[in-house]
Amino acid sequence: MLTAELEAPQIARQFTxxxxxxxxxxxxSSKLVPILQAxxxxxxxxxxxxxxxxxxxxxxxxxxxxxxxxxxxxxxxEPKGKYVVRxxxxxxxxxxxxxxxxxxxxxxxxxxxxxKTTPDMLFTLETVSCLGACGLAPAVVxxxxxxxxxxxxRTRALIDQICVEEGQ
Amino acid sequence: xxxxKSLTIDGFRVGIxxxxxxxxxxxxxxxxxxxxxYHSELSVYGxxxxxxxxxxxxxxxxxxxxxxxxxxxxxxxxxEVRELRKMNIELLLASGNHDCPTCGKSGSCKLQSLAERxxxxxxxxxAPVEQKPLDLTSPSLVRDPNKCVLCGDCVRFCSEIQGIGxxxxxxxxxxxxxxxxxxxxxxxxxxxxxxxxxxxxPVGAILVKTEVERAYAAIQDPKKTVIVQVAPAVxxxxxxxxxxxxxxxxxxxxxxxxxxxxxxxxYDTSFSADLTIWEEATEFVNRKQNGGKLPLFTSCCPAWxxxxxHDFPEILDHLxxxxxxxxxxxxxxxxxxxxxxxxxxxxxxxVSIMPCTAKKFEAARDEFKTQGSxxxxxxxxxxxxxxxxxxAGIQFPELPVDSLDQPFGTKTGxxxxxxxxxxxxxxxxRYAAGRLGEDHPVIExxxxxxxxxxxxxxxxxxxxxxAVVHGLAKAKELVQEIKAGTSQVEFIEVxxxxxxxxxxxGQPVTHSAQTRRRRTQVIRDVDTTHDxxxxxxxxxxxxxxxxxxxxxxxxxxxxxxxxxxxSRKRIExxxxxxxxxxxxxxxxxxxxxxxxxxLRGAQDLLKRILKHVxxxxxxxxxxxxxxxxxxxxxxxxxxxxxxxxxxxxxxxMVRDTLASAAAGALPAVEACDDCxxx
Numbered sequence: 001m002l003t004a005e006l007e008a009p010q011i012a013r014q015f016t017x018x019x020x021x022x023x024x025x026x027x028x029s030s031k032l033v034p035i036l037q038a039x040x041x042x043x044x045x046x047x048x049x050x051x052x053x054x055x056x057x058x059x060x061x062x063x064x065x066x067x068x069x070x071x072x073x074x075x076x077x078e079p080k081g082k083y084v085v086r087x088x089x090x091x092x093x094x095x096x097x098x099x100x101x102x103x104x105x106x107x108x109x110x111x112x113x114x115x116k117t118t119p120d121m122l123f124t125l126e127t128v129s130c131l132g133a134c135g136l137a138p139a140v141v142x143x144x145x146x147x148x149x150x151x152x153x154r155t156r157a158l159i160d161q162i163c164v165e166e167g168q
Numbered sequence: 169x170x171x172x173k174s175l176t177i178d179g180f181r182v183g184i185x186x187x188x189x190x191x192x193x194x195x196x197x198x199x200x201x202x203x204x205x206y207h208s209e210l211s212v213y214g215x216x217x218x219x220x221x222x223x224x225x226x227x228x229x230x231x232x233x234x235x236x237x238x239x240x241x242x243x244x245x246x247x248e249v250r251e252l253r254k255m256n257i258e259l260l261l262a263s264g265n266h267d268c269p270t271c272g273k274s275g276s277c278k279l280q281s282l283a284e285r286x287x288x289x290x291x292x293x294x295a296p297v298e299q300k301p302l303d304l305t306s307p308s309l310v311r312d313p314n315k316c317v318l319c320g321d322c323v324r325f326c327s328e329i330q331g332i333g334x335x336x337x338x339x340x341x342x343x344x345x346x347x348x349x350x351x352x353x354x355x356x357x358x359x360x361x362x363x364x365x366x367x368x369x370p371v372g373a374i375l376v377k378t379e380v381e382r383a384y385a386a387i388q389d390p391k392k393t394v395i396v397q398v399a400p401a402v403x404x405x406x407x408x409x410x411x412x413x414x415x416x417x418x419x420x421x422x423x424x425x426x427x428x429x430x431x432x433x434x435y436d437t438s439f440s441a442d443l444t445i446w447e448e449a450t451e452f453v454n455r456k457q458n459g460g461k462l463p464l465f466t467s468c469c470p471a472w473x474x475x476x477x478h479d480f481p482e483i484l485d486h487l488x489x490x491x492x493x494x495x496x497x498x499x500x501x502x503x504x505x506x507x508x509x510x511x512x513x514x515x516x517x518x519v520s521i522m523p524c525t526a527k528k529f530e531a532a533r534d535e536f537k538t539q540g541s542x543x544x545x546x547x548x549x550x551x552x553x554x555x556x557x558x559x560a561g562i563q564f565p566e567l568p569v570d571s572l573d574q575p576f577g578t579k580t581g582x583x584x585x586x587x588x589x590x591x592x593x594x595x596x597x598r599y600a601a602g603r604l605g606e607d608h609p610v611i612e613x614x615x616x617x618x619x620x621x622x623x624x625x626x627x628x629x630x631x632x633x634x635a636v637v638h639g640l641a642k643a644k645e646l647v648q649e650i651k652a653g654t655s656q657v658e659f660i661e662v663x664x665x666x667x668x669x670x671x672x673x674g675q676p677v678t679h680s681a682q683t684r685r686r687r688t689q690v691i692r693d694v695d696t697t698h699d700x701x702x703x704x705x706x707x708x709x710x711x712x713x714x715x716x717x718x719x720x721x722x723x724x725x726x727x728x729x730x731x732x733x734x735s736r737k738r739i740e741x742x743x744x745x746x747x748x749x750x751x752x753x754x755x756x757x758x759x760x761x762x763x764x765x766x767l768r769g770a771q772d773l774l775k776r777i778l779k780h781v782x783x784x785x786x787x788x789x790x791x792x793x794x795x796x797x798x799x800x801x802x803x804x805x806x807x808x809x810x811x812x813x814x815x816x817x818x819x820x821m822v823r824d825t826l827a828s829a830a831a832g833a834l835p836a837v838e839a840c841d842d843c844x845x846x
Contacts, residue, residue: 012746012747012778012782012792015744015746015778015794016775019771019775047744048350048741048742049741049742049744049794049796050744051350052349052739052741052796053744053761053794053796055349056761056762056763056766056796057766057771060333061327061332061334061336061349062349062350062357062738062739063333063334063335063336063347063348063357064333064336065349066336066338066347066349066350067336067337067338070339070340071337071338071339
């Protein structure tokens with residue numbers, strides 16, 4: 001597992017947290033969604049083996065856990081980067097040129113075709129349907145920080161700044 | 169009808185008579201509304217939208233999800249309803265690859281027949297271009313997601329009737345598919361290969377994996393002598409493919425067709441079913457008299473055996489060690505026939521004709537190989553045999569009849585009734601009564617239709633409580649009761665498929681309980697019209713014991729006719745790494761957290777190990793991993809340290825082992841299962 005290499009000191013703690021999460025929800029399979037949400041908080045995504053473990057602990061088929069995890073776009077099945085960049089592609093942002101930002105970042109981050117996360121696990125690029133910040137269109141959110149009225153150039157600058165901070 | 173509670177359908181009054189939903193009332197009125205996702209034995213799903221009708225005051229509703237109410241005015245044939253139905257079919261035809269001539273389901277596909285019936289003569293929409301990969305991992309089944317219409321029948325059958333839940337819906341909207349967990353192959357998860365998903369699939373999205381070409385290749389090979397065994401259930405169903413269900417001499421025509429296809433000898437699996445009864449009844453009596461493990465579960469059904477291996481490792485010693493009739497036949501045939509026919513073992517090819525898809529998996533099991541070569545070389549389902557007959561142009565209903573070869577064509581009625589749920593039990597009862605010199609008692613419950621039935625067999629030494637179940641969810645329910653100590657049964661027959669083997673997924677496709685009833689009756693009629701009804705009357709078997717095996721359960725009988733089982737992981741996958749990755753070489757430690765170990769407290773054990781390693785400052789020495797299954801579930805929790813397997817591991821045991829490993833006193837071994845520290 002890739003995260004195993006990057007997040008080494010946390011690993012045992014993460015798993016112990018999963019055990020705690022399951023206990024907190026009394027191993028109740030009807031609480032599958034909140035359990036997966038809590039697990040994702042720990043791992044930043046849902047590793048396959050952890051989903052199998054959750055299924056085992058809740059006594060439900062792994063196929064059902066997988067079904068629920070793939071149904072909601074909130075759940076990520078692949079590890080995400082340290083910085084998750086969400087570009088709003090709702091109607092307002094789209095009209096105001098959000099696609100240019102997506103194209104610019106895909107190029108800036110050298111994302112391989114079909115991949116959302118950079119190989120160094122630093123960035124994940126996602127589009128979302130609407131952030132509810134249409135007045136700020138086009139909007140870009142990096143982790144928890146919202147940036148309004150963005151364009152390709154300013155978004156690139158934000159990424160450059162993060163790279164500098166990360167020593168790259 | 170003068171029923172108080174009635175409604176009108178297209179102007180005709182119809183009584184409700186306690187029907188569960190409007191669809192059933194309409195069908196009772198002899199109107200066959202089209203459906204994909206409605207099966208009376210499964211939960212109502214309402215997804216396919218084909219049973220739309222108009223109810224006055226409510227507009228369009230799906231009949232399957234509507235509760236019938238007195239006075240309802242229902243219209244099933246309005247222009248709007250007809251348009252909608254056609255549109256639904258048209259959209260489904262555009263939803264994937266529905267290229268009929270090249271599809272294995274052609275001829276028994278519901279989408280195909282509905283398109284024809286509803287007069288859908290053009291598809292205005294383009295089919296998607298992207299093709300999803302096929303799942304070819306299973307020895308029994310092929311899954312083609314490009315043909316799936318998302319009716320969910322397979323999902324519900326597997327979880328509701330079989331109690332497993334291998335398949336489920338994944339993703340959403342236009343991306344929706346039906347798949348095993350994590351898009352793995354069927355062979356990488358706990359699929360038991362019963363094939364009922366393929367049997368309920370209205371289209372060709374799940375099909376029986378065909379071995380017809382391998383059969384032809386063996387027949388064409390001049391060096392090979394190809395013999396074939398025909399399972400009892402085949403004779404009850406193959407006629408359906410040829411519109412010849414009322415044929416009294418189906419078996420004679422099967423023999424005739426097999427000879428025309430080029431098989432050298434034709435035998436009957438009912439012969440080895442008789443043999444199974446000798447062995448299994450003896451095993452039961454021995455266990456009962458000598459305080460062996462009871463209850464005893466039958467082991468004829470390979471899907472049930474596989475389920476027990478995945479889910480109930482702790483009861484594996486309750487499964488009869490008897491091989492199934494298919495495997496007993498293969499073993500005996502390959503032991504006896506080469507000498508008799510003057511050929512080498514490797515030139516003898518044993519083919520089975522089975523109603524069952526799991527038999528393909530069974531034949532490929534390592535336990536059933538002699539020096540690497542399988543006792544049964546290949547398994548064809550009833551469907552595949554029918555296809556070979558059609559392919560060859562053989563006019564099945566008109567064929568002259570022929571008789572089975574000897575010695576393994578000899579059977580009693582007891583061997584034939586194995587095809588029905590309750591049949592093995594009835595055959596055991598007859599055998600027991602026969603041994604006691606009595607007429608065999610007829611116990612009504614043995615022949616009942618319910619998927620779980622229990623009854624008491626009176627014997628001179630007291631009573632024997634017996635149970636018969638079909639559908640693996642029922643078996644699961646019973647196992648849980650036995651584990652909880654609330655069930656006192658001593659003998660349990662388990663068949664995975666509805667109605668037993670006659671309802672196997674290798675049989676011609678049917679969606680009707682009526683067809684299964686007819687097959688059950690055919691099997692009973694074959695038994696009734698046979699001269700012999702008890703397995704001990706089979707003189708070839710008597711001879712076989714005298715010449716070759718000694719007595720039932722003798723060492724030689726054990727070598728040829730019995731087997732053992734092993735626990736199996738439920739899903740393939742890597743473990744969860746729990747240690748820092750530093751690039752240094754560390755001692756590997758895996759703690760199993762699979763279901764069985766989980767139930768035996770593996771979680772707590774793992775927590776204590778992690779804490780201990782941390783407290784004792786050993787973090788740099790060990791590479792700890794949580795893994796899913798080491799397949800020794802019956803002796804869990806299992807922990808592996810530097811390759812050494814610890815079974816029934818306790819914290820103290822692991823702590824001491826870690827200490828000696830850290831001190832360099834536990835040399836690494838290749839993951840060996842023999843060095844048990846239990």
